[in-house]
Amino acid sequence: MTRDELYKQIKAKGSFLCIGLDSDIAKIPSHLQGHSDAIFEFNKAIIDATHDLCVAYKPNIAFYERMGSHGWDILQRTLDYIPDDIFTIADAKRGDIGNSSRYYAETFFNTYDFDSVTVSPYMGHDSVEPFLSHEGKWAIILALTSNTGAADFQLDHGSSNEPLYQQLLRKSSTWGSAENTMYVIGATRPEMIKEVRAIIPNHFLLVPGVGAQGGSLEEIAAHGINEHCGLLINSSRGIIYAGKGEDFANVAREEAMKLKVKMEALL
């Protein structure tokens, strides 16, 4: 999917919501837990109830991988079930070198037909570049994550003027372009979005941490929106596990609608 196609979808839906499919057998409604195909049925119901309110779905690969090869089959069927005009993100945080990185890219772009994959940048340019050579596909590079451990290295200055995540943005934004690279910027540090935009005004940001982790949508939007919108705000648990009963999909829809209504006003 191109940046223009993504932006067109955002304008048409009045939404820049990404829904995280962190689907966990221990957390889905109890009436589904005995189902022989529980996780897929859960995903299907969530997608049916929310696809007109969001522009992206983001399965977290850890949740599927843990189930063994069966989990990958569920992932494939979930991906097939997502409407074609919706942007898909494999939240896999992969990163290796040479052939290995090339094969991770092929995994998510060819074996599975995701639009994008999240990539860990610790190993540098040759770990990211294989994800940038697939037409219409995107690398979403971890920059400033929403967890406390982000302070260990990403926010570390040494005695430098720039914390690592800013050096990362500056350097890695030259590897590709705003047409094939996005960045993960956690919502838990909204004051830093301004500094991010000073370095990368044009790139899309994938922003986790709104909702369950406490980030503010309004603060993010105030500094983060650019002329292509430039934001995908992710909510996972806050939407998919909002309801515990048989009406869980409707409750998920209500939560997604609350965010969508706010987003429409912000656009």
Add this chain to the structure above:
Amino acid sequence: MTRDELYKQIKAKGSFLCIGLDSDIAKIPSHLQGHSDAIFEFNKAIIDATHDLCVAYKPNIAFYERMGSHGWDILQRTLDYIPDDIFTIADAKRGDIGNSSRYYAETFFNTYDFDSVTVSPYMGHDSVEPFLSHEGKWAIILALTSNTGAADFQLDHGSSNEPLYQQLLRKSSTWGSAENTMYVIGATRPEMIKEVRAIIPNHFLLVPGVGAQGGSLEEIAAHGINEHCGLLINSSRGIIYAGKGEDFANVAREEAMKLKVKMEALL
């Protein structure tokens, strides 16, 4: 597997060789390529021919993941086929936060019964800690990798006195211990092993880059060996693709033997 058990195996075999099972349908001998279970047959032959010469096997997960769910079945059967006394490394370079990181650890330690998994540290302590809470299991943290991109961030000083990989070693070595943490240190920068050992004298190092990538075993050993040996030297392509014909397993054995003989002299 405990550190003492690993060291006992190293002494018994006179080897600290790790063989990387980067098994690729495009690179295995042509007579196997038409086989219905080609990759597993290839792995089986390599393991049969080399298991008395090495102390660890390291399947690179990218090569299996790319095949979809079928690849994970091959991985499982390969793991089952590796003798129990050999240390197994899932070279997966995973890293996420919270439940996601916990689930990656469960994937490789429970769903698949690997002894260890390689972990990318960019997201900090809470991305690594879930890998440190499994009895007898190991996190192998990327520190200084063997690729050119290592210079982008790992070797970057900012205006600090310490490059990032040294800050990483200093900080992350307090998260666990030398009994559950190892580090990836590429063989392509052997002069830095001395600096690594100044910070972490006791940890095992997993050293890729000997052979195909040009690193010197003798240089690594000179500065890297400690009282528990403390080194696992990996070779992948240099061993498993040394032969192209029907005798490929014997040729792989010869290459493994050359390294093993050198290692025995160094121990």
